Amino acid sequence: MSDTLLEIKDLKVHFPIRSKKLFGGVTQYVKAVDGVSFRIEKGETLGLVGESGSGKTTVGRSILRAIEPTEGKIVFNVDGEAFDLSKLTDKELRGFRKHMQLIFQDPYSSLNPRMTVRDIIAEPLVAQKLAKGGEVDERVREAAALCKLNLEFLRRFPHAFSGGQRQRIGIARALISRPQFIVCDESVSALDVSIQAEILNLLMDLQKEFGFTFLFIAHDLSVVAHISKRVAVMYLGQLVELAPTKDLFYTPKHPYTEALMSAIPEVNPDQEMNPVHLAGEIPSPINPPSGCRFHTRCPYTKDMCKTDIPKWKEIEDNHFVSCHFANTLTLKGAEIPTSVDAN
Amino acid sequence: MANPKQNTDDNLLEVKNLKISFKTDEGIITAVDGIDFSVKRGQTLGIVGESGSGKSVSTWSIMRLLPKNSIIDKNSSIKFQRKSGKVVEMTKFKKNGRELRKIRGGEVALIFQEPMSSFSPVYTIGNQIMEAVLHHRDVTKKEAEEIAVDMLDRVGISNPRQRFKQYPYELSGGMRQRAMIAVALSMNPSLLIADEPTTSLDVTIQAQILELMNELQEDLGMSIIFITHNLGVIAQVADEINVMYLGKIVERGTTKDIIHEPKHPYTQALLKAIPRLDRIGERLTAIRGDIPSPLSRPTGCPFYTRCGKVIPGVCDVKMPESTHLSDTHTVYCFLHEEKDV
Numbered sequence: 001m002s003d004t005l006l007e008i009k010d011l012k013v014h015f016p017i018r019s020k021k022l023f024g025g026v027t028q029y030v031k032a033v034d035g036v037s038f039r040i041e042k043g044e045t046l047g048l049v050g051e052s053g054s055g056k057t058t059v060g061r062s063i064l065r066a067i068e069p070t071e072g073k074i075v076f077n078v079d080g081e082a083f084d085l086s087k088l089t090d091k092e093l094r095g096f097r098k099h100m101q102l103i104f105q106d107p108y109s110s111l112n113p114r115m116t117v118r119d120i121i122a123e124p125l126v127a128q129k130l131a132k133g134g135e136v137d138e139r140v141r142e143a144a145a146l147c148k149l150n151l152e153f154l155r156r157f158p159h160a161f162s163g164g165q166r167q168r169i170g171i172a173r174a175l176i177s178r179p180q181f182i183v184c185d186e187s188v189s190a191l192d193v194s195i196q197a198e199i200l201n202l203l204m205d206l207q208k209e210f211g212f213t214f215l216f217i218a219h220d221l222s223v224v225a226h227i228s229k230r231v232a233v234m235y236l237g238q239l240v241e242l243a244p245t246k247d248l249f250y251t252p253k254h255p256y257t258e259a260l261m262s263a264i265p266e267v268n269p270d271q272e273m274n275p276v277h278l279a280g281e282i283p284s285p286i287n288p289p290s291g292c293r294f295h296t297r298c299p300y301t302k303d304m305c306k307t308d309i310p311k312w313k314e315i316e317d318n319h320f321v322s323c324h325f326a327n328t329l330t331l332k333g334a335e336i337p338t339s340v341d342a343n
Numbered sequence: 344m345a346n347p348k349q350n351t352d353d354n355l356l357e358v359k360n361l362k363i364s365f366k367t368d369e370g371i372i373t374a375v376d377g378i379d380f381s382v383k384r385g386q387t388l389g390i391v392g393e394s395g396s397g398k399s400v401s402t403w404s405i406m407r408l409l410p411k412n413s414i415i416d417k418n419s420s421i422k423f424q425r426k427s428g429k430v431v432e433m434t435k436f437k438k439n440g441r442e443l444r445k446i447r448g449g450e451v452a453l454i455f456q457e458p459m460s461s462f463s464p465v466y467t468i469g470n471q472i473m474e475a476v477l478h479h480r481d482v483t484k485k486e487a488e489e490i491a492v493d494m495l496d497r498v499g500i501s502n503p504r505q506r507f508k509q510y511p512y513e514l515s516g517g518m519r520q521r522a523m524i525a526v527a528l529s530m531n532p533s534l535l536i537a538d539e540p541t542t543s544l545d546v547t548i549q550a551q552i553l554e555l556m557n558e559l560q561e562d563l564g565m566s567i568i569f570i571t572h573n574l575g576v577i578a579q580v581a582d583e584i585n586v587m588y589l590g591k592i593v594e595r596g597t598t599k600d601i602i603h604e605p606k607h608p609y610t611q612a613l614l615k616a617i618p619r620l621d622r623i624g625e626r627l628t629a630i631r632g633d634i635p636s637p638l639s640r641p642t643g644c645p646f647y648t649r650c651g652k653v654i655p656g657v658c659d660v661k662m663p664e665s666t667h668l669s670d671t672h673t674v675y676c677f678l679h680e681e682k683d684v
Contacts, residue, residue, distance in 0.1 A: 051545040052516065162633045163394075192393040193572055197616035198629035219545060222575070226618030226627070245623055263550035265575035267619060269598040273579050275550035280501070281515055334620050 004077060005213045006040040006063070006181060011072035013055070013062050017286070031285045032058040034237035035072075037312070040181075045207065045214040047228030047245070049221060049260070053282055054234040056217050060183040063215070064100055065093060076100075078180060098128050101174035105186035107166035111158040117144075117169055118154040124177040143172040147202065164195035171202065183215045188223060200227055221264050221334075225249055230318070233257050236293045237285055239312070243319040250333040253321040255298045258331040271335055292324065300329055355534055355566045356382040356405065356423050362416035363400055363409065371414075372637045374400045376590040376645075382534065387560065387567040389581030389598070391574060391613070395634050396587040398570045402536050406447050407438060426450055426533060449479040452527035454520075456539040461523055462511040468495075469507030472526050479530045494525040498555060517548035521555070528559060538570045553580055574617055578602050583671075586610050589635065589645035591662075596672035606674040609646045644676070652678060 013033040016026040033055045040046045048056045061067040063074055065085055074085040078099055088096060101124070104110035111120055121140045125131045131139055141151055147168040158166060167187070174182055184203070188196045204227060206212060218224050224231055225245055232242040233256065241254040252258045259276040266273065278297040283289055289296050295305035302325070310322040323329070363375040375397040382388045392398040403409055405421055421433040425446070436443040455461060462471060472491035476482065482490070488507070495503035498521040511519055520540065527535060537556070541549040553576065560567060569580050577584060577598070584601040586594045586609065594607040605611045615628040632649040635641055641648050647658035657677050666679045 051547065164633060192634070193574075193613055194393060194616050194630035195633070197618075197627035200618070201627055201629055204626075221546060222618040222620060225620055225623050249620060249623070259547055263546040264620070265546075265550070265553070265573070265579045267575045267578050267602060267614070267617065269578045269602055273550060273553070275547070275554065277551070278547055281518070 003042045004039050005042045006077070007073070007075040008039070008059075008063065009037050009073040009075070011036045011059065011062065011074065012070045013058050013067060014070045028286050031237050031288060033062065033069075034285075034288070036234075036237075036239055037072075038232055038239065038242060040213055040215060042180075043207070043211040043213055044229045045216050045227050047224035047231035048215060048217045048234060049219065049224050049231060050234035051282055052219070053236075053285070055237040055285070056234050057185055059234070060102070060185050060215055060217050064102055064183060066102070076181070094128065098124070098130060098177040099179050100181040100183070101177065101179040103167075103170055103174050103182060103184045103187040106190050107163050107170055108190075110170055111166055113158055115157070116154065117149075117156055117158065117161075120158070120169060121154075121172045121176055124173060128177065130177060139176055140172075143176040146175060146206065147172040162195075163191055164198060167191060167195075167199055168202070171199070171206075175206065178210075179212070181213045181215070183217070185217045186219070187216075189218060189220060196223070203227065221249075221260060233260065236283060236288055238293060239320075239322070240294065241319075241321045243316075243321075247316070247319050252331050252333050253315060253319065253326045253329075254294075254323045255300050255329065255331065256294050258333070259299075261334040262332065264334055266335060292322075300325060353383045354381045354424070355384050356421070358401075358405070359420040359422075360416075361401060361404065361419045361421065363397070363404055363419075364414045364416070365410070366412045366414065369638055373640065374590055374637060375404070376640075377416075378587075378590075378592045380585055380592065380595070382566045382568060383582075384533075384566055385560070385564050386582045387569055387580055389577040389584040390568065390570045390587060391572065391577050391584060392587035393572055393634060395589065395637060397590040398587050399538055401587075402538065402568050402570060403453070405433060405534075405536065406451050406453060407433065407436065407443060408447075408453070423451070423534070445479070448475055448527075448532070449530050450532050451534045451536065452530065452532035453536045453538065454523050454527045454540050455537075456542050462519065464511055467508055467510055468514065468522050472507075472522075472529055475526050476529050490529055491525075494529045495522065497559075498522070498525045498528070499551070500525070517544055517551070520544060520548070520552055524552070524555065524559075528563070531563060532565060534566050534568070536568045536570070539572070540569075541576060542571065542573070549576070556580065574602070574613065586613070589637070589640060591645050591675065593646060593676070594674045596668075600669070600672040604672070606668060606672070606679055607646075607676050608650045608652050608678070612649075612651070654678075 011033055012035055014029040014031050017028045019025060019027045036059055050056045058067060062069040069086050076083050076085050118140055121143055122136050125136050144151060149168050188199050216227055228245050230244050231248045233240050235256050241257045252261055259278050263275045280297055283296055291307045292305040292310050295301045304324055310324045312320060312322045314320050315326050358380050360377050361375055362377050365372045365374060390398045415434055419434055422430050423433050424430050469491050473487045476487040476490050492503045492507055495506055500506050500518060500521055541552050571577055581598050584598055585592050588609050594610050605614055612630045616630060630649050635648055643659045643661050644663055647653045654677055663675045663677045665673050665675055667673050
């Protein structure tokens with residue numbers, strides 16, 4: 001595929017747990033990400049959802065190699081050449097960082113309070129030696145203008161700004177190195193509703209104009225549905241389903257996706273919520289269940305789910321799922337609300 | 344300014360002209376600016392608003408749980424009907440006095456957003472539920488333990504006897520939130536204040552907690568004040584909704600009034616700003632500008648600086664009066680003033 005920007009193959013991130021004894025060594029591993037594969041096309045937004053502890057943040061960070069992946073390939077296509085990020089040395093990686101950036105969740109703790117806004121936005125350029133002198137200022141102004149920040153703000157410190165403005169500073173910082181790929185990790189979760197809408201619009205506008213590729217990680221399913229072209233669902237370190245947004249939300253094929261969709265509270269008092277009950281808690285990623293990892297909580301579980309690991313297969317065009325019974329189960333998607341007119 | 348046709352006998356809580364300010368180094372900040380609301384017996388009042396709207400401050404003040412630099416205006420009134428039937432004025436109590444402590448926890452309970460930080464890490468879950476029970480009820484330790492275990496069971500925690508002996512870190516976020524609800528409900532309060540109780544939880548757990556609260560409300564007949572910024576959640580749980588902006592209530596009505604026929608430009612804008620599943624990919628309408636700093640509150644209507652339908656020379660000069668659109672639906676906006684019934 002020529003228009004693939006990023007291809008993740010069998011990505012694994014295992015964190016060692018050391019024994020409490022002095023020379024006990026490593027006894028177990030937390031399998032935070034355990035064999036995840038997907039592709040992201042140039043200019044698209046891929047949403048990544050899942051409960052806390054499912055490993056979605058770890059996937060995002062290990063693609064950027066902010067966390068070292070244990071195994072697997074991360075193939076990044078830039079200017080017609082393919083690089084395996086997981087194989088790059090630290091030095092090579094540093095030259096590569098300009099192509100990928102991260103927008104954080106908390107606009108309060110992700111900006112250094114002792115740096116001016118100008119220095120915060122300029123930091124990627126300075127750290128990677130991408131520009132010098134007057135060019136730095138020029139590019140800072142350009143990035144700030146794109147994010148609709150008042151240029152007078154550049155001399156001030158972050159404490160003077162509201163959450164929405166801070167998040168725009170964080171976005172300007174991510175854009176300044178003209179990256180191709182941006183990971184948004186819960187980037188709008190901490191914002192108020194009215195500000196969240198503005199930031200989502202800004203991200204979509206920037207994407208349209210510059211063709212950025214986003215990996216959008218969030219737990220708010222409506223937000224993910226809004227911004228993503230395709231959405232992947234993660235459970236206990238693995239993908240369970242990946243499909244174009246509307247297919248995934250309205251015609252899910254995996255019981256876990258169905259449970260997630262049924263739990264979205266609708267902004268409509270006439271439509272009562274009828275959430276699917278999942279038994280118990282998310283199991284420990286140290287000892288994930290055998291067979292299908294979801295079998296301990298799945299309402300449709302059968303004997304075979306306990307022993308056989310389901311294959312990741314494409315059951316419809318572009319609709320991937322890993323469930324033994326994906327073809328036979330009839331699952332309910334998110335309710336399509338009857339049009340509620342908000343004037 | 345409360346609705347004249349409202350039957351006041353039904354009200355468990357009646358708040359009138361509540362005004363709360365904070366003394367700070369930069370001056371006096373008015374967080375809540377003269378609001379009225381009431382909670383009916385066995386019903387759920389939803390309060391929606393963004394950060395800085397005063398939704399938490401106005402409800403925490405019911406239990407007088409505000410920081411030391413807070414000032415409740417002397418014309419404010421918070422009337423609460425006690426279990427004995429006596430109506431008491433909460434603002435008149437001595438801070439941390441005996442009667443107030445009896446009401447706190449015993450009759451009005453609070454659950455909040457942070458299930459991680461609201462338990463003490465050095466005591467077991469059971470210990471912390473028992474502490475509350477022993478304080479408010481005349482029971483022995485053994486009985487208190489039974490009540491605590493029973494309550495844990497009731498909020499859907501599996502193996503309550505074993506969980507009773509565990510420390511908060513051993514429980515997941517959803518479990519801790521359930522445990523907190525168990526603490527709050529173990530005294531059988533008549534009013535439960537839930538301040539963003541599901542905001543930090545995953546959707547599946549959020550759905551379970553909301554169902555649980557509904558069930559328990561039916562069983563115990565308590566009233567709930569549910570504070571959130573999530574319109575989806577509020578649409579599912581509330582009977583009535585108050586929309587707050589910058590210390591004022593701008594619109595109130597039944598859940599259907601507010602969701603289906605919002606009249607205040609702020610309510611309308613909020614509903615258009617949230618991503619909805621029936622409008623995937625459509626452009627959201629953001630509300631222009633930022634929430635003003637409480638130190639420089641706009642004169643007139645608090646929303647006029649961001650409102651798309653502002654009437655120059657009117658909205659920026661004085662605060663609009665209430666307009667009753669129906670028995671249940673009230674809005675504070677000049678656009679609707681002439682339609683008063």
